[in-house]
Amino acid sequence: MTTKRRRRPARFLGSYDDADVEADVLRTDAILDGLARREPVASGADAAIRMLGALVADVESQRLSSVSITPST
Amino acid sequence: MTTCTIVAGIMPNVTEGRVADAATGVRLATRSDESDLRELTSLAVQGDRSAIESLLGHLRPMVVRYCRARLGRVSGHYHIADDVAQEVCIAVLSALPRYRDMGRPFASFVFGIASHKVADALRSSVRSAVPTQDLPDGPDEGPGPEETVVRYIEAQHARDLLSRLPDNQRELLILRVVSGLSAEETGNVLGMSPGAVRVAQHRALARLRQLAELESIA
Numbered sequence: 001m002t003t004k005r006r007r008r009p010a011r012f013l014g015s016y017d018d019a020d021v022e023a024d025v026l027r028t029d030a031i032l033d034g035l036a037r038r039e040p041v042a043s044g045a046d047a048a049i050r051m052l053g054a055l056v057a058d059v060e061s062q063r064l065s066s067v068s069i070t071p072s073t
Numbered sequence: 074m075t076t077c078t079i080v081a082g083i084m085p086n087v088t089e090g091r092v093a094d095a096a097t098g099v100r101l102a103t104r105s106d107e108s109d110l111r112e113l114t115s116l117a118v119q120g121d122r123s124a125i126e127s128l129l130g131h132l133r134p135m136v137v138r139y140c141r142a143r144l145g146r147v148s149g150h151y152h153i154a155d156d157v158a159q160e161v162c163i164a165v166l167s168a169l170p171r172y173r174d175m176g177r178p179f180a181s182f183v184f185g186i187a188s189h190k191v192a193d194a195l196r197s198s199v200r201s202a203v204p205t206q207d208l209p210d211g212p213d214e215g216p217g218p219e220e221t222v223v224r225y226i227e228a229q230h231a232r233d234l235l236s237r238l239p240d241n242q243r244e245l246l247i248l249r250v251v252s253g254l255s256a257e258e259t260g261n262v263l264g265m266s267p268g269a270v271r272v273a274q275h276r277a278l279a280r281l282r283q284l285a286e287l288e289s290i291a
Contacts, residue, residue: 047285
């Protein structure tokens, strides 16, 4: 006989001892690690991941400006 | 004045090229990198010029990304954010001789300064004139206008949603994703264990998702 575990919503995420929640946490970590490494991440229908990806692309897109650090006289 | 002269001499030449080459990606730090960085910081505090240069070369791209993510573009450019990042680097250099290793990583000291500088910039209502680059004399290899606009809108949307997160969740996601820090490094900066970072980032992302969904319904 198999027992089906009920999935807890993220807002009840508490201690790190629930296998389902732990798997979700690790999955999120892997996705964010991919974004942090600038690797292509499949966002699918996840709007939050897609927007974070767009923010990363936008931040990386523009060349660093030639800011002069010579003190003005 | 003295500080500025020193700064001008040792600041790494990063005026050309992107923050990071997307093809090679951002390499997240390992434990040995952390001990190397600690040693580098120690040498830099003692005034070793090449150590200072290496330290800034390591930290500056992360600071630039952080400032760009927090401040966004003005008139389509990141001049203000890049200027603030430069101010952070100068402030770090000025404070280096007084820095004492209290067990926390140097990056937490740097991002502490960056956070204050960004807050100052956000408070400042005066926006100085935005310098424009020389007109390019050749074909533009970058994305086309449509792609640029779509990306800009999505990035701006991300900033709007991030600004609605609690400060600690916003800071965590920007450091982790945009500055490209590992869970360990982010934990070091924010004074959390890597496990706590992983749980907190999961919650922050869930909250971001919720905000995005609520907005799409409204």
